Amino acid sequence: MATIFDKIISGELPCDEVYTDDKCLAFKDITPQAPTHILLIPRKPIKSLQYLKCEDQELMGHLLLKSSEIAKAAGLESWRTVINTGAESGQTVFHLHIHIIGGRKLSWPPG
Ligand code: DGP
Numbered sequence: 001m002a003t004i005f006d007k008i009i010s011g012e013l014p015c016d017e018v019y020t021d022d023k024c025l026a027f028k029d030i031t032p033q034a035p036t037h038i039l040l041i042p043r044k045p046i047k048s049l050q051y052l053k054c055e056d057q058e059l060m061g062h063l064l065l066k067s068s069e070i071a072k073a074a075g076l077e078s079w080r081t082v083i084n085t086g087a088e089s090g091q092t093v094f095h096l097h098i099h100i101i102g103g104r105k106l107s108w109p110p111g
Helices: 004-010 054-073
Strands: 017-020 024-028 036-042 079-082 098-102
Touching (some): 017 054, 054 079, 054 098
Antiparallel strands (some): 024 036, 079 098
């Protein structure tokens, strides 16, 4: 079943785009938890980290590198990257995504 993020990738739903290339797309989170809250998603429909395959190794490296570039381009020097995996962790959209969160002091441990 197509998720909201699949519909954003296809252009069926709009987003506030931050970065795009042939492997991934980044856009602002609709319910930001901090002054900067960006979601970075692969174009490939991977449900979560739970479903990664060996063939995804290069893609995941690409995503991590891009997450750093995107955070720095947003003016951040300190930020948190979060990948929720599974409903109990807080995952609500089952298309793998990296949260890039910053612009305020973040507490630890997470709830
Ligand atoms: P997670 O809880 O880790 O599955 O994060 C899903 C995030 O997706 C959550 O922070 C809210 C965001 N989100 C949900 N629907 C939309 C949408 O239609 N547009 C955008 N930009 N973000 C969305």
